[in-house]
Amino acid sequence: MCLGIPGEVVDLLDSNRHLAKVDVAGVRRNINIDLLEDENVVPGDWVLIHVGFAMAKIDEEEARRALEGLQLMGQAYSDEVQAVLESQIA
Amino acid sequence: MRFVDEYRDPAAARALVARITELAGDGHYKFMEVCGGHTHTIYRHGIEHLLPTSVELVHGPGCPVCVIPMGRIDDAISVAQAPGVIFTSFGDMMRVPGSRGSLLGAKAQGADVRIVYSPLDALRVAVDNPEQPVVFFAVGFETTSPSTAATVLKARQDGVMNFSVFSNHVTIVPPIKAILDSPDLRLDGFIGPGHVSTVVGQRPYRFVPDEYGKPLVTAGFEPLDILQAIQMLLTQISEGRCCVENQYTRCVSEGGNPRALAILDEVFEVRPQFEWRGLGFIPESALKLRPEFANWDAELRFEVPGVRVADPKACQCGEVLKGAIKPWECKVFGTACTPETPIGTCMVSSEGACAAYYNFGRLHREVAVTMGGPR
Ligand code: SF4
Numbered sequence: 392m393c394l395g396i397p398g399e400v401v402d403l404l405d406s407n408r409h410l411a412k413v414d415v416a417g418v419r420r421n422i423n424i425d426l427l428e429d430e431n432v433v434p435g436d437w438v439l440i441h442v443g444f445a446m447a448k449i450d451e452e453e454a455r456r457a458l459e460g461l462q463l464m465g466q467a468y469s470d471e472v473q474a475v476l477e478s479q480i481a
Numbered sequence: 482m483r484f485v486d487e488y489r490d491p492a493a494a495r496a497l498v499a500r501i502t503e504l505a506g507d508g509h510y511k512f513m514e515v516c517g518g519h520t521h522t523i524y525r526h527g528i529e530h531l532l533p534t535s536v537e538l539v540h541g542p543g544c545p546v547c548v549i550p551m552g553r554i555d556d557a558i559s560v561a562q563a564p565g566v567i568f569t570s571f572g573d574m575m576r577v578p579g580s581r582g583s584l585l586g587a588k589a590q591g592a593d594v595r596i597v598y599s600p601l602d603a604l605r606v607a608v609d610n611p612e613q614p615v616v617f618f619a620v621g622f623e624t625t626s627p628s629t630a631a632t633v634l635k636a637r638q639d640g641v642m643n644f645s646v647f648s649n650h651v652t653i654v655p656p657i658k659a660i661l662d663s664p665d666l667r668l669d670g671f672i673g674p675g676h677v678s679t680v681v682g683q684r685p686y687r688f689v690p691d692e693y694g695k696p697l698v699t700a701g702f703e704p705l706d707i708l709q710a711i712q713m714l715l716t717q718i719s720e721g722r723c724c725v726e727n728q729y730t731r732c733v734s735e736g737g738n739p740r741a742l743a744i745l746d747e748v749f750e751v752r753p754q755f756e757w758r759g760l761g762f763i764p765e766s767a768l769k770l771r772p773e774f775a776n777w778d779a780e781l782r783f784e785v786p787g788v789r790v791a792d793p794k795a796c797q798c799g800e801v802l803k804g805a806i807k808p809w810e811c812k813v814f815g816t817a818c819t820p821e822t823p824i825g826t827c828m829v830s831s832e833g834a835c836a837a838y839y840n841f842g843r844l845h846r847e848v849a850v851t852m853g854g855p856r
Contacts (some may be wrong), residue, residue: 395624395676408635423601425631426741439679439732442571442621443599444628447679447738453731460522460703474572474598479605 395439395446396461396471397454398422400432410480413440416458416472421480443480490705497708498531504715505535511667512536512714513804515657516674517544517832518702524837526704536711539666539804542656542760543674545621546573546830547802550756551790553649554579557618560647560783561592567610569603570618572596573830578823580790584618600632600646607636607644616779619648623680626650626768627741630748633770633777647779648769650749653677654685655766656757661693665805670714672707673699675729680745682737683725690723701729748774758826759792759799798825801834808835815839 398413398420409425411432424432424445432438437454438445449457461471514520520540523529529538542548554577561568561584568584575585575596588594597603600617607615619629629646636644653674660666673686678699689697696717700710710728717723727733748770755767770778779785792798795818797811808814808827818824820836827835 409631423628423631425635426627426738426744429740439676441676442625442628443601444631446624446627446676446741447732449732456703470572478598478602480599480601 395441395457396475397437397449397457398440398445399454400424400434400436400438400445402434403432411445413438413445415440415475418476420475420478423480440475443475443478493705494531494708497705497712498533501536501708501712501715502533504712504719505533508535510536510669510715510718511539511804512670512672512711513539513541513660513668514672514674514700514707515541515543515653516672516677517547517830518675519672519700519707520544520834521832521837522702522704522707524834524841527841528704528707531708532711536715538672539668540801540808540834541660541671541804542757542802543622543653544827544830544832544834545625545651546577547798547826547833548651548656548757548760549574549577549620549649549826550758551579551792552756552788554583555581555790556785556787557647558582558584558587558592559786560616560779561587561594563614563783565613566593566783567606567613567615568592568594568618569597569606569615570594571598571620574618574620576823577826577829600629601635604632604636604641604644607641608639611643613643614782615644616783617644617646619646619650621650622653622674622677623741623745624676626749627680627738627745630744633748633774634744636777637774642776645777645779645782646770647785648749648767650768651755651757652751652766652768653681654688655763656760657686657689659757659760659763659766660803661689661695663803666803668695668804669718670695671697672710672714673697673725675699675701675706675732678729678733678737680738680741683727683733683735684737686725690725694723696723696726698726699729699733701731747771756789757802759796759802761799793824796825798827798835801825801827808838811835 398415402412404410603617698710749768827833
């Protein structure tokens with residue numbers, strides 16, 4: 392449950408509700424960016440996502456490496472991606 | 482060389498292993514990783530079998546699922562069974578055994594227990610079911626607790642009064658201290674947790690070198706990260722230095738994430754005591770909601786029996802969590818205790834040492850053979 396998954400921010404939604412749309416493994420989902428409110432997240436940024444929240448801004452290279460590492464994890468990774476995709480944060 | 486070839490940069494991995502072997506020389510070094518993600522990487526990639534016998538890795542209490550004591554599971558089940566309650570939990574917690582079964586069992590018996598990915602999903606369940614109390618089973622270190630805190634703030638902002646949190650959030654520093662204080666364990670250093678440190682930063686670990694004279698290197702989750710962290714630990718030792726170093730600068734900064742820490746502090750306060758499975762009571766090691774958030778505190782809204790339940794006799798999770806024994810040295814490992822029918826928590830989560838070894842141990846031995854490795 393402690394996995395963080397990289398996602399690319401594609402859109403900032405309601406700033407009042409700290410919502411952003413991210414691309415995770417090719418699928419778009421909403422996440423909460425409240426915890427990065429001081430870091431001026433903009434579309435194109437990569438973030439590490441954990442339980443529906445962006446917890447750290449990362450660079451593209453780190454995102455790519457993290458993804459490769461996660462893919463090597465097999466089942467644990469697919470379960471986590473599946474969970475992200477089933478989540479309906481609004 | 483199959484496993485080394487799986488690494489992003491096999492040549493770099495080989496070079497690191499060679500350097501580690503050289504630095505360790507004839508010594509014997511024991512390093513503990515305190516992060517379940519690291520434990521998973523170590524087993525998944527057979528890192529222990531790449532290392533020379535002079536370097537031993539000990540898997541610490543870094544999996545938040547593994548450290549929840551039986552009594553808290555019993556409490557969770559009794560809240561889940563309260564009239565009308567919808568109880569929400571991360572999937573990992575569903576199989577964790579209490580003294581009278583698991584949440585999965587309670588669900589089979591009719592309790593409304595739902596798996597959620599995020600505390601925000603739990604909040605949504607509450608919005609969608611305004612007539613029913615919805616409880617979120619909150620577990621996790623500082624990686625996860627700020628998300629719970631932000632969700633509680635959102636519940637207050639949106640006036641979602643039927644939502645509450647059963648907090649079992651724990652903090653990373655006290656168990657490290659408890660392990661350093663435990664007499665039966667001799668460690669030479671720590672591989673510091675990755676994601677937890679993106680939140681707390683590096684400063685909270687300074688007591689490890691300052692008060693206990695042990696080095697700590699925060700590491701990322703790739704096999705190469707772990708190998709590099711081990712090399713950095715050995716380098717410190719060989720140069721007679723002892724400090725907190727950061728291998729994972731890609732994600733971890735000195736001060737962590739100040740906003741996450743501020744939100745955490747706004748919503749939570751430290752409990753005087755909390756019981757850890759296998760480790761007993763550790764002072765100031767867990768979080769509960771502040772009195773201002775009483776409406777969202779499940780422990781105040783529901784009858785929580787709070788009975789202390791001893792760990793099962795056969796269970797040696799405590800020794801595994803302290804690194805005193807290896808998973809396969811537990812008498813019930815792989816026989817009475819398997820991921821399908823776990824007796825202890827270390828077998829439940831994929832980040833637990835026993836489950837990781839159970840799932841990847843076979844590969845481990847293969848690696849040892851194909852590598853013609855040290856073990
Ligand atoms: S094998 Fe089971 S009971 Fe033994 S230490 Fe591991 S999880 Fe605990």
